[in-house]
Amino acid sequence: MTSETKRWESLKAEYLRQVELAISSVKHPRRHEVLEDVRSHLDQRFADLGPDRQTPENMEKILEEMGPASDYAELLDSEAVPFQRNTPQKNHFRIVLIYSILFILGLFLAFGAAYNFQDFNQWFCTLFLPLLIPVLVIKLVVFGYFKFYQGWGLPFWKIISVNWIGNLWFVALFFVFGYVLGRNISSLNDWFPFDQFRQVIFLLDWFFTLVLVWVTVLFFKKTAK
Amino acid sequence: MELQNNWQTQLRKGLLDIVMLNLLRHGACHGYEMVQTLKKIEGLAIREGNIYPILARLQTDGLVISHSETSRDGPPRKYFELTRLGRVRLKEMNTHWDQIYKSIRDIRKGKYR
Numbered sequence: 025m026t027s028e029t030k031r032w033e034s035l036k037a038e039y040l041r042q043v044e045l046a047i048s049s050v051k052h053p054r055r056h057e058v059l060e061d062v063r064s065h066l067d068q069r070f071a072d073l074g075p076d077r078q079t080p081e082n083m084e085k086i087l088e089e090m091g092p093a094s095d096y097a098e099l100l101d102s103e104a105v106p107f108q109r110n111t112p113q114k115n116h117f118r119i120v121l122i123y124s125i126l127f128i129l130g131l132f133l134a135f136g137a138a139y140n141f142q143d144f145n146q147w148f149c150t151l152f153l154p155l156l157i158p159v160l161v162i163k164l165v166v167f168g169y170f171k172f173y174q175g176w177g178l179p180f181w182k183i184i185s186v187n188w189i190g191n192l193w194f195v196a197l198f199f200v201f202g203y204v205l206g207r208n209i210s211s212l213n214d215w216f217p218f219d220q221f222r223q224v225i226f227l228l229d230w231f232f233t234l235v236l237v238w239v240t241v242l243f244f245k246k247t248a249k
Numbered sequence: 250m251e252l253q254n255n256w257q258t259q260l261r262k263g264l265l266d267i268v269m270l271n272l273l274r275h276g277a278c279h280g281y282e283m284v285q286t287l288k289k290i291e292g293l294a295i296r297e298g299n300i301y302p303i304l305a306r307l308q309t310d311g312l313v314i315s316h317s318e319t320s321r322d323g324p325p326r327k328y329f330e331l332t333r334l335g336r337v338r339l340k341e342m343n344t345h346w347d348q349i350y351k352s353i354r355d356i357r358k359g360k361y362r
Contacts, residue, residue, distance in 0.1 A: 047302070054305035061280055061301040061327065068281050069297075071323065091296025099262070100302035 028078040035083055036066050042093035050100045058100060066090070119173045120164070126240060127163045130233035131156060137232075138222045146220075154216045159194055163233070166190040176244035183237050191230040198226075261295060265303050267346060268293055270331065270339040273313065277330040280304065304329055312338050 043062055047055045069086045070078070135152045170186045172178065202218040272283050284297045307313040312335035317325040331339065355361065 043298070052305065052309070054309055058301045058305045061304070062298055064324065064327070065281055065284070065297065065301070068323070089296065090298035095296060095299055096302050099265070099299055100305060 026078075028075075028083075031080060032070055032078065032083050035087060036063070036070075039066070039087050039090065039093070043096050046093040046097040047100055050097050052100050055100060058096065062090070062096075116173055119176075120168075122240065123167055123172065123237075124160060124164065126236040127160050127233060128156065130236050131159050131229050133232040134225045134228035137228050138225045150217060151221055155198075158197065159229070162193045162197065163190040166193060176241050178241055180238065180241075183241065184234060187230060187234050187237065190233070191226060194229070195226050261293065262299075264293075265295065265299065266307065267339070267342045269300065269303055269307065270312065270335060270342065273329060273331045273335070274339060277316075277328040279326045279328050281326075283329075307335070311335070 040059060040063060044059055047058060052058075066086065070083070073082055073086075132152065135147050139147050166189050167173070167186060170182070170189075172186065198221075201216075202221070268287070269283065272278060272286060278286075280300055283300055284295075287300075288294050304313060304315075308315060308329075311332055313329050314332055315327050315329050317327050320326045
């Protein structure tokens with residue numbers, strides 16, 4: 025070992041000791057890994073100097089360019105910038121899923137209320153199920169268009185107005201199918217018995233969806249606080 | 250002048266995560282190579298040791314993984330690369346950065362006055 029190498033090993037050991045001391049204050053699981061990475065980096069820097077440039081000045085310069093030991097602790101401290109495990113995409117998906125459940129439940133309660141929660145055979149398979157997918161699609165699109173899936177901090181007036189728009193689309197499409205197309209295409213009546221449908225369901229669906237969304241938004245707002 | 254230097258240092262430190270992730274965006278890279286690249290970029294030059302605690306943090310957060318590869322001219326080298334979560338996070342960070350950049354540019358142009 026040459027005198028330059030000896031000198032370098034001594035300087036390196038002292039620098040690593042300072043880094044170790046600094047990062048010992050941070051309870052990070054990878055702090056020993058950091059120390060090994062720094063050691064490896066220093067070895068590489070020294071090797072890159074080549075035998076004719078291994079002067080004390082250049083060795084000092086390498087350590088200076090590495091930065092003070094206190095920097096390591098500051099940058100390793102994960103408390104400073106914690107990352108959320110749940111990505112916004114996942115939250116977005118969850119919000120859409122919750123809204124879907126609310127829309128389904130809203131329509132179910134509307135049918136239940138309209139038929140006094142009796143005679144399930146009369147409405148569940150013949151009326152509720154055929155309408156479920158179109159209503160769900162309309163409401164999801166309308167609520168999505170008004171950016172309802174970006175969080176729960178929504179003002180109540182917006183929930184009312186957007187729910188109105190969603191139900192207006194529901195009513196409009198129902199009438200187009202039921203009264204315009206239904207009269208001309210008999211097979212549509214096989215798919216859905218328009219005559220048996222109670223129109224109060226439009227209003228009840230609007231009401232129940234509104235209540236369910238309100239309660240859910242309130243719940244998430246309170247939970248967030 | 251000291252205030253200016255402090256602000257620049259803080260800003261640079263705040264941006265290091267996005268800088269490192271973007272460096273890894275195009276493939277695996279080892280720490281030493283990343284430092285050499287950063288040195289060439291005006292305004293982003295950092296103290297060489299700074300990248301290792303950041304890479305350690307990014308690994309703990311699941312955004313980056315590392316593996317060792319043998320090297321012809323020395324000991325095995327540790328390579329870092331983005332995980333799938335890292336790519337998702339980086340996309341969000343870049344979008345957010347673009348938004349900040351645009352907003353500051355608009356303020357400077359007096360758009361909000």
